[in-house]
Amino acid sequence: MNARMQTPDRREATPPWHALPAARALELADATLAGLSGEEATQRLAAHGPNVLPRQGGDGPLLLLWRQINSPLVWVLLGSAGLAIGLGKVTDGAVVLAVVVLNTLIGFVQEFRAGRAIEALSSMVPEQAMVLRDGRQQTVPVAELVPGDLVMLASGDRVPADGRLVAVKNLQVEEAALTGESVPVQKTLAPVAGDAALGDRTSLVFGGTLVTYGTGTAVVVATGQRSELGRISTLLKEAASLATPLTRALATIASYITIGILVLTAVIFAVGAVRLIGQGIPLFDALREMAIFAIALAVGAIPEGLPAIVTIALAIGVQRMAGRRAIIRKLPAAETLGSTSVICSDKTGTLTRNEMTAVAVWTPSGAVEIGGVGYAPQGAFRRGTETLAAPPAAVAELLRAAALCSDASLHQADGAWHIAGDPTEAALVVAAEKAGLGVEALRREWPRRDAIPFESENQFMATLHDRPGGGAQLLAKGAPEVLARRAVGIDEALLLAEVERLATAGMRVLAVASRDWSAPHGEVQLADVTALRLLGLVGMIDPPRPEAIEAVQRCHAAGITVKMITGDHAATARAIGQQLGLVTDQKALSGRDLEGLDDDGMRAAAASTNVFARVAPEHKLRLVKALQADGHIVAMTGDGVNDAPALKQSNIGIAMGITGSAVSKEAADIVLADDNFASIAAAVEEGRRVYDNLIKSLAFVLPTNLGLAGILMCAVFFFPFDAVTGQLLLPMAPTQLLWINLVGAVTLALPLAFEAREPDTMRRPPRDPQAPVLSRFVIVRTIVAAALMTAGAIGVFLWEHAREIAAGGAPQLALREAQTMAVCTVIAFQIFYLLNCRSLRDSLLNIGLFSNPAVFVGIGSLLLLQALFVYAPFMQAVFGTAPLGVRDLLVAVAAGAVILPVIAIEKRLGAPH
Numbered sequence: 054m055n056a057r058m059q060t061p062d063r064r065e066a067t068p069p070w071h072a073l074p075a076a077r078a079l080e081l082a083d084a085t086l087a088g089l090s091g092e093e094a095t096q097r098l099a100a101h102g103p104n105v106l107p108r109q110g111g112d113g114p115l116l117l118l119w120r121q122i123n124s125p126l127v128w129v130l131l132g133s134a135g136l137a138i139g140l141g142k143v144t145d146g147a148v149v150l151a152v153v154v155l156n157t158l159i160g161f162v163q164e165f166r167a168g169r170a171i172e173a174l175s176s177m178v179p180e181q182a183m184v185l186r187d188g189r190q191q192t193v194p195v196a197e198l199v200p201g202d203l204v205m206l207a208s209g210d211r212v213p214a215d216g217r218l219v220a221v222k223n224l225q226v227e228e229a230a231l232t233g234e235s236v237p238v239q240k241t242l243a244p245v246a247g248d249a250a251l252g253d254r255t256s257l258v259f260g261g262t263l264v265t266y267g268t269g270t271a272v273v274v275a276t277g278q279r280s281e282l283g284r285i286s287t288l289l290k291e292a293a294s295l296a297t298p299l300t301r302a303l304a305t306i307a308s309y310i311t312i313g314i315l316v317l318t319a320v321i322f323a324v325g326a327v328r329l330i331g332q333g334i335p336l337f338d339a340l341r342e343m344a345i346f347a348i349a350l351a352v353g354a355i356p357e358g359l360p361a362i363v364t365i366a367l368a369i370g371v372q373r374m375a376g377r378r379a380i381i382r383k384l385p386a387a388e389t390l391g392s393t394s395v396i397c398s399d400k401t402g403t404l405t406r407n408e409m410t411a412v413a414v415w416t417p418s419g420a421v422e423i424g425g426v427g428y429a430p431q432g433a434f435r436r437g438t439e440t441l442a443a444p445p446a447a448v449a450e451l452l453r454a455a456a457l458c459s460d461a462s463l464h465q466a467d468g469a470w471h472i473a474g475d476p477t478e479a480a481l482v483v484a485a486e487k488a489g490l491g492v493e494a495l496r497r498e499w500p501r502r503d504a505i506p507f508e509s510e511n512q513f514m515a516t517l518h519d520r521p522g523g524g525a526q527l528l529a530k531g532a533p534e535v536l537a538r539r540a541v542g543i544d545e546a547l548l549l550a551e552v553e554r555l556a557t558a559g560m561r562v563l564a565v566a567s568r569d570w571s572a573p574h575g576e577v578q579l580a581d582v583t584a585l586r587l588l589g590l591v592g593m594i595d596p597p598r599p600e601a602i603e604a605v606q607r608c609h610a611a612g613i614t615v616k617m618i619t620g621d622h623a624a625t626a627r628a629i630g631q632q633l634g635l636v637t638d639q640k641a642l643s644g645r646d647l648e649g650l651d652d653d654g655m656r657a658a659a660a661s662t663n664v665f666a667r668v669a670p671e672h673k674l675r676l677v678k679a680l681q682a683d684g685h686i687v688a689m690t691g692d693g694v695n696d697a698p699a700l701k702q703s704n705i706g707i708a709m710g711i712t713g714s715a716v717s718k719e720a721a722d723i724v725l726a727d728d729n730f731a732s733i734a735a736a737v738e739e740g741r742r743v744y745d746n747l748i749k750s751l752a753f754v755l756p757t758n759l760g761l762a763g764i765l766m767c768a769v770f771f772f773p774f775d776a777v778t779g780q781l782l783l784p785m786a787p788t789q790l791l792w793i794n795l796v797g798a799v800t801l802a803l804p805l806a807f808e809a810r811e812p813d814t815m816r817r818p819p820r821d822p823q824a825p826v827l828s829r830f831v832i833v834r835t836i837v838a839a840a841l842m843t844a845g846a847i848g849v850f851l852w853e854h855a856r857e858i859a860a861g862g863a864p865q866l867a868l869r870e871a872q873t874m875a876v877c878t879v880i881a882f883q884i885f886y887l888l889n890c891r892s893l894r895d896s897l898l899n900i901g902l903f904s905n906p907a908v909f910v911g912i913g914s915l916l917l918l919q920a921l922f923v924y925a926p927f928m929q930a931v932f933g934t935a936p937l938g939v940r941d942l943l944v945a946v947a948a949g950a951v952i953l954p955v956i957a958i959e960k961r962l963g964a965p966h
Contacts, residue, residue, distance in 0.1 A: 070217045070274045071254035072247040078217040084201035084272050086219065088185030097199035104198040104214055104260075104276035106283055118157070127153060129314060130355060133348045149348075149791060182213040185270075202273040210264045215280045216271030218242055218256055223267030223506045225475065226258055231281060232620035236409060236476050236561070236595075237265045241509040250644050250667045251281070252620050255509075266475060267506075285670050285698060302826035303363065310758075314354050317762065318347045325769045329781065332774055346769060348787050354762040356754050356794065366750060366806035370743035378726040379736035380710065386722035388747065389705045390740025392686045393613060394819040396733060397677060397699070399691040400619035400626060402709055404605075404633060404730050405595040409476040411484035412596065413560065415551050416447040416589035417543070423484055426596040428463060428470040430486030444488045451588040455565045456485035456492045457499050458516045458528040463492070477561065480593045481530075499526075503577045507531070517570060517577045525570035529582055533564035533590060540566055540587040551590060559628020560592035594625070597632050600731035605633050607734040612818030618665045618673055618699075626666035635663045644668040647675070655679040673699035686819065690725075690733065691717055707733060734815075742810040744820070750802040752831050753890040756838035757797070757883060761790050763843035764875075782868070784850040784875045786933050792922060793879055800915040801887045804907035808891055830893070837959060838952060842882045845948040850875040853941070869935040873923060874945050877937065880919050881949025884912055889956040896957060 070078055079085065089097070122131075130153050138146035182195045185203040195213040198204070204216055212226065218240055225237040232238075232252035241255045251259075258264075258271050260280045277283050322343045329339035370387040374380075381387050401407050408427040413420065421444060425432020434441040434448070444452070461474030461482050472479035482492050499518040502525065507514040513531025520526055529536060533552045537545045548564075555562045566585035605615050617635055619626050627641040641664040650658060659679040665672070673689075677699045680687045689696070689703035697720040700706030708721035709728040718724050725732045764784050772782045785793075827835075853874045857867035887908065892900045903909075922928050924936050937945075 069247040070215075071249060071257045072244050073217070074244055075217065075219045075242050075256075078274070079219060079272055082201045082217070082272050082274055084203065086203070087188050088203045089199070089201050091187055094186060094197070094199050094202065097201060098197055101199055102277060103196040104280075105196050106277060122157060127157075129311060136344055136348055149787075183210075198273055198276055200273050200276060204271050204273060206258065206264050206269045206271065208264055208266055208268070212258045212260055212262045212264065212271075214260045214273045215275035216258050216273045218258060218269055218271045220270040221267065221509075222269065223508060224264065224269035225266035227263045227265050228252065228259065231259055231262060231285075239507070239509050240267075240269060243509075248645065248648075250620075251669050252667060305825075306827065310355065314350065314762075317354070317766065318350055321350060321766060321769045322347055325781065328769075342781070345787070346765065346781075346783070350762060350765050354758050356758045363747060363750075366747055366803070367743065369806045370739055370746075373742075374723075374736050374739045375726075377735040377739065378729065378732040379707075379739075380724040380726055382722055382724060386705050387740055387743050389686065389722075390688065390737050391742070391744040392820050393688045393705060393737060393740070395614045395616060395680050395685045396608060396688045396690065397616045397618050397673075397680070397703070398689075398730060398733075399696055400617050400621055400629060401595060402692050402728055403690050404601045404617060405597050405629060407595060409480040409561070409593050410596050411480045411591050411593045413555060413558075413592035414444075414448050414451060414484070414589060415555070415592070416445070416451055417587070418447045419445065420551075421445065421448055423487060425487060426599075428472055428479065428483055430463065430470065430483050432487045434488070447589065449488050449490065451565050451591070452481070452485040452488050453490055453495060454528045454567050454588055455481040455530055455563070455591060456490065456495060457501070457518055458514060458530045458565070477563070477593065481563075481591065484591070502575055505577055505579065505582070511535070511579070513582070515577055515582050517575075527568045527570050527577060527581065527585075528565075529567070529585060530563050530565045533562055536564040536566050536585060536587065539583050540585040543587045548587070548590070555590065555592040556624055557628070558592070558594075559625040560594045561625075563591050563593070565589060565591065594628070597629055598730060600729060602633055604731035604734040605635065607815060608737070609634070611734075611737065611815045613737065614663070616659075616663045616665070616676075618668055618676060620668060621666055623666040626664050630664040639663060641666045644672045647672050652679070652682075656683055659683070670696075670698055674702055677702050684823065688733070690730070692728070696720075707736075738810065738815050741814045742808075743806075745811055745814070746806050746808050748826070748831065749805045749808065749890050749893060751826065752834055752893060753802050753805060753883075753887060755827075755831075755835045756842060756886070757793065757879070759835055759839035760842035760846070760879070761785070761793065763839055764846055767843065767847055782854070783872075784847060785872055788932050789872060789876050789934070792932060793876060793883075796918055796922075797880055797883050797915060800911045800918065801883050804905065804911040805887075805890060807907040808905050811892075834893075834956075834959065838886055838956065841952050841955060842879060842886075845882060845951060846875045846878045849878045849945060849948050853944075866935060869933055870937065870941075873934045873937055874941055876934070877919065877923070877942060877945035878948045880915065881946045882952055883949075884915070885950050886952045886956065887912070889953065889960075894960065896960060 068078075068081055073081065122128075130149055134146040134149040134153070136146075180195055181192050182198055183205040184191055184193055184198065185205065186193070190205060198214050202214075203219070204213060206212065206224070218224070219242070221240050221242055224240040226240055227237045238252065238255060240258065244256055245254055257274075258269070259282070260276075261282045275281075275283075278287065325343040325346055326336075326339045329342055330336060334342070367385065367387045371381040374387060398404055406427050410423075410426050412423050414423065419436065421441065422435045423432055424435060434444045443449075459474075459478035459481050461472055461476075461478035463470060463472055463479065463482050463486065465471070470483075472482075485492050485495070498521045501516050501518055503517040505511070505513075505515040511531070512535040513529050515527060515529040517525060517527050529539075533548060537543060537548050552562050565588045567588060568585050572581060608615050615633075615635055617626060617630055617633070623641045623643050627636060630636040630641065639662065642658055642662050643665070644667045647655065647658060647665070647668065655675050656679040659676050660683060665676065668676075673691075673696065677687050677689055681702075681704070686705075687703045688705040688707055689699045690707040690709075691697075691700055692709035696708075696717050700708060700717055700720040705723065706721035707723045707725060708717040710718070710724045710726045711728045723736065768782065768784055772784075774781055850871045854867055854871035857870055858864065862870075891905060891908065922932060923934055928934065929936075
């Protein structure tokens with residue numbers, strides 16, 4: 054056995070199969086044209102392993118569950134619940150645990166639905182393959198293919214492993230999933246340059262690609278993990294799943310809150326214990342009492358409802374984005390879009406239609422342009438600015454010949470036009486239909502007598518047809534330089550100059566020629582394809598989506614840079630880039646240009662270039678990493694297997710829902726239902742709206758927590774002791790604090806997620822991902838609002854408690870009524886403060902009092918729940934509340950309403966604009 058074939062894990066030992074002659078490749082693969090023997094295949098299978106991609110299982114349920122629990126805030130809550138239960142406060146502890154369980158379940162379900170990208174790669178490989186073994190063709194499981202096997206390929210087959218071709222007949226393979234190339238690749242036996250890009254290795258076939266035409270035989274040179282699919286699988290495992298700006302910011306806030314809570318708890322615990330001991334309370338009882346205060350502080354200061362608010366707000370954003378054709382697979386992606394600063398987009402099927410279209414025809418008598426894009430056979434012919442009623446006779450003759458010398462067909466189904474056959478030939482057929490030439494009727498009138506199929510060695514196809522009026526005609530289409538040498542009466546220099554002009558515009562150029570047939574034999578030979586009359590040239594392009602051009606402009610207006618990263622040729626990529634407004638005089642860099650760059654060079658190239666062509670998967674991955682190293686939030690779009698590693702590495706991966714491979718969809722955060730780049734701009738707009746509304750929710754929620762912590766601190770530091778029980782008065786019980794945090798915050802903060810977008814949403818630059826979520830303005834607002842809430846709640850509590858005691862009320866009832874009034878004051882404060890938070894910069898009158906009906910649904914829901922809290926006996930038993938009179942409620946509402954004029958003045962003085 055050849056030594057090279059015994060070292061499958063040493064990639065550096067693999068020869069450049071595409072640069073070797075077929076005979077040499079067979080020799081190095083230790084194979085022959087007779088195929089392997091069954092015994093030899095068994096030995097190699099043991100040495101190399103099965104031809105499968107290793108499945109990488111995701112995190113198990115227990116690990117996912119642990120990830121939800123392993124948070125500083127959760128640990129503080131769990132500790133508080135455990136301590137409360139240990140001290141006999143079972144109800145308090147149970148309520149805290151219920152909140153923890155709810156938030157944990159929400160996070161667990163979200164992560165459990167994460168994609169399994171590497172497993173999806175396995176679906177790219179067929180289950181059976183036709184091989185030559187023991188001198189005869191056999192069907193074997195693909196998993197049993199080994200290096201050295203001879204694989205038979207035919208139209209419709211999915212290639213089972215990487216192979217060096219040793220025989221071909223008109224073989225064409227669609228490699229878009231691996232290379233991004235928009236049309237099938239013509240395969241040849243001839244070696245290519247050793248440094249050829251993946252899409253230019255025409256002597257190789259790759260596992261997972263699709264044979265669209267012809268037949269071929271290949272010797273297997275790489276299987277499983279060592280194939281191109283396997284290499285992408287490795288890149289996919291190495292790509293990091295990054296935290297979003299929001300999750301990082303919330304984690305930072307949680308850490309600060311946790312540290313602050315621990316410090317405050319220690320201070321309050323010490324101060325309270327000293328005060329209790331000073332009242333003559335035994336040390337153990339004093340410490341036990343202060344433990345209850347510690348629980349109250351934790352419950353009051355921790356924003357228990359915040360995770361639920363964030364999750365629900367993101368889910369609402371997800372629903373809105375789905376209405377705009379962007380399906381969010383991972384909730385945080387809804388917000389990340391709002392901070393995206395660079396979008397790296399694939400070309401084929403994303404910025405372009407993935408439908409080859411003939412757009413220009415040149416004949417010796419003049420040139421015309423063809424309107425209309427895609428496969429719909431409608432479009433006008435134009436000469437300059439003049440729209441022609443019908444194509445010139447020379448153009449019609451050329452298109453008739455091109456359609457007859459093609460095998461593709463066009464049909465309509467389900468209201469859309471579809472092709473059968475090669476996309477390049479389909480473009481010619483569609484152009485003929487636009488010219489009013491019914492191709493199917495034309496083919497009946499000009500029946501084909503014989504044909505020379507396209508061979509890469511010949512670079513043309515020729516067909517022989519009977520004329521409707523008698524006689525016959527030979528038609529040919531192919532490479533312009535080849536047909537020019539077989540034509541007569543043509544200025545070759547003029548022709549090639551026109552070819553260069555069309556190619557520079559990014560077009561794929563074909564020449565079409567004909568000659569009258571006078572040979573006595575009825576079969577066309579290569580020697581007959583001579584003395585041709587060149588009819589002209591056809592320029593074809595995969596046109597950009599019109600809506601993509603507008604979307605790129607919107608992204609630029611929003612301060613987002615759009616970069617095109619494609620596997621197509623540089624000239625085509627640059628031409629499409631110019632049409633999209635991505636480049637002007639800037640050149641396109643190829644994968645070969647990127648190959649030798651170090652990390653600094655890659656960062657410079659990524660920053661200065663907007664169009665990258667002929668790139669491999671590792672180049673895309675490096676480009677994304679280079680942009681991230683410069684501090685960008687990168688969105689990557691794509692539809693092929695080759696895009697998957699970069700999709701996963703990017704901050705936000707966007708896959709195509711229609712043309713995208715299963716691998717790209719599983720690796721992505723967002724799937725576009727309509728494969729339309731314009732949907733990305735809409736999703737960015739929604740992402741910015743989501744972030745704005747989340748900031749409003751934070752600005753609403755945090756003052757409540759700071760205020761509740763302030764209420765407890767004032768009680769411990771300054772409140773008197775009950776004259777009868779000797780216990781320190783507490784304005785609110787721990788369960789009452791939890792009620793305010795969870796019920797009040799969620800019912801009122803959630804409606805903020807429905808607020809309309811700010812007018813300048815898509816006219817401002819992306820937010821700095823390093824900028825703190827809690828800006829100076831939000832911090833000042835939080836302190837002002839918390840101080841007002843603390844003062845109002847404490848004032849109402851002390852007033853009511855003193856009034857009840859003076860009236861001869863029982864101390865326990867007086868405490869319950871005063872605590873209930875304090876809670877109602879905070880609830881009233883939250884309702885009025887919510888109205889101010891609907892816009893952080895504008896007044897309530899400017900944004901419209903009823904522009905967001907969800908706000909009033911939330912207020913109504915909270916008022917109903919608060920009524921149960923105050924008056925329902927079972928709620929009174931759980932939360933220690935007491936029924937209130939109308940006068941008491943009016944006092945609480947008046948105290949809470951103070952926030953309205955104060956924040957209105959603060960907006961005018963310090964709101965950001």
